[in-house]
Amino acid sequence: MDTLQKLDLLGEGAQADLACGSCGEGQKRVRDDVGRWIYPAVRPDGKTIRMLKVLQTNACEKNCYYCATRCGRAQPRTTFQPDELARVFDEIHRARLAEAIFISSGVVGGGTRTMERMIATAELLRGKYAFRGYLHLKLMPGAEAAAIERALQLADRVSVNLEAPSSEYLAKLSPTKRYAEELLAPLQLARRMIETNPALHRKTMTTQFVVGAADESDREIVATTARLYRDLALARVYFSAFQPVENTPLENHAPTPLLREHRLYQTDFLLRQYGFTFDDLIFDAAGNLPTESDPKTVWAINHPEAFPVELNRASREELLRVPGIGPRSAARILCARRTRRFRTIEQLARLGADERRAAPFVLLDGRMPPHQLALPV
Numbered sequence: 382m383d384t385l386q387k388l389d390l391l392g393e394g395a396q397a398d399l400a401c402g403s404c405g406e407g408q409k410r411v412r413d414d415v416g417r418w419i420y421p422a423v424r425p426d427g428k429t430i431r432m433l434k435v436l437q438t439n440a441c442e443k444n445c446y447y448c449a450t451r452c453g454r455a456q457p458r459t460t461f462q463p464d465e466l467a468r469v470f471d472e473i474h475r476a477r478l479a480e481a482i483f484i485s486s487g488v489v490g491g492g493t494r495t496m497e498r499m500i501a502t503a504e505l506l507r508g509k510y511a512f513r514g515y516l517h518l519k520l521m522p523g524a525e526a527a528a529i530e531r532a533l534q535l536a537d538r539v540s541v542n543l544e545a546p547s548s549e550y551l552a553k554l555s556p557t558k559r560y561a562e563e564l565l566a567p568l569q570l571a572r573r574m575i576e577t578n579p580a581l582h583r584k585t586m587t588t589q590f591v592v593g594a595a596d597e598s599d600r601e602i603v604a605t606t607a608r609l610y611r612d613l614a615l616a617r618v619y620f621s622a623f624q625p626v627e628n629t630p631l632e633n634h635a636p637t638p639l640l641r642e643h644r645l646y647q648t649d650f651l652l653r654q655y656g657f658t659f660d661d662l663i664f665d666a667a668g669n670l671p672t673e674s675d676p677k678t679v680w681a682i683n684h685p686e687a688f689p690v691e692l693n694r695a696s697r698e699e700l701l702r703v704p705g706i707g708p709r710s711a712a713r714i715l716c717a718r719r720t721r722r723f724r725t726i727e728q729l730a731r732l733g734a735d736e737r738r739a740a741p742f743v744l745l746d747g748r749m750p751p752h753q754l755a756l757p758v
């Protein structure tokens with residue numbers, strides 16, 4: 382198998398992983414031999430970069446029920462040796478096709494042995510090829526402390542995909558992965574290393590959930606997400622709507638609607654950027670986020686005592702509770718208020734807020750702006 386054929390197989394194998402911050406299948410990518418596996422991705426500082434997503438190997442000794450790479454599933458298998466993958470990426474980088482790389486892997490010989498090959502690749506990139514760009518390494522299930530520490534030294538970001546909100550739900554997705562010992566423990570260890578070693582302070586961590594495959598509720602996913610932000614200071618949690626893969630045990634399980642994934646991302650933003658806590662969030666009787674409206678609008682409708690908010694006096698916290706006003710438009714409102722008063726809803730629109738959604742919840746100089754009932758979004 383030549384290098385491009387390997388890149389095809391190992392790039393495809395990495396496609397489902399969103400924990401690297403890549404924008405996913407729907408985003409525009411370069412459609413040539415190499416560019417197919419280069420994704421727009423968002424760096425921790427908010428800058429969008431082009432990232433090669435690739436597996437070190439698509440051989441795997443685990444048999445997660447949802448995964449195309451699971452052992453025993455008929456598909457061509459291949460492996461990049463460290464020098465081969467480092468050289469391929471160096472060529473891609475020099476050709477200015479990508480400025481970042483995400484390396485994951487199937488598990489072969491346990492987590493630590495699998496990581497040895499990934500770490501060797503990273504060492505070649507940082508050493509022989511003097512690559513100073515963005516590197517994201519996946520921590521393998523059950524990886525030991527020395528491998529985790531070396532990964533943190535080499536990479537800008539590390540991640541472990543928890544896949545499910547608890548060990549009970551993980552058991553429905555994977556018969557061989559142990560939630561606390563193999564998945565959570567490496568994240569906890571990495572967090573301790575980041576906190577205690579000043580040389581690692583800038584390193585960040587992420588995780589990903591497969592949504593819907595274990596029939597878990599949104600409440601359970603969001604509760605675990607909130608705990609991960611609080612206890613492990615994760616930079617991001619990613620959500621991947623389950624889509625069944627042929628010839629896997631879950632091939633007949635219903636796919637998860639993308640709207641569910643979207644509502645989870647909206648909720649995640651409320652937790653990270655809008656000052657919401659888990660207790661603020663509203664779920665339906667089944668423990669899921671309502672689909673007919675975004676979670677912030679649902680909160681606003683259920684808290685009439687908090688509205689209307691006078692735009693000329695409201696604090697940042699109050700503004701952030703208004704549907705249609707985000708962190709950026711709230712900052713602009715506070716800044717604009719120093720020199721003028723808000724009298725028309727058009728002034729709000731000019732600052733980047735969604736005035737149609739905000740109108741039912743605000744006052745302008747004591748007056749409610751004209752509005753129609755907002756359509757669900």
Ligand code: SF4
Nearest residue numbers: 441443445448450451
């Ligand atoms: S460990 Fe599980 S999810 Fe990861 S590649 Fe192997 S089978 Fe797939």
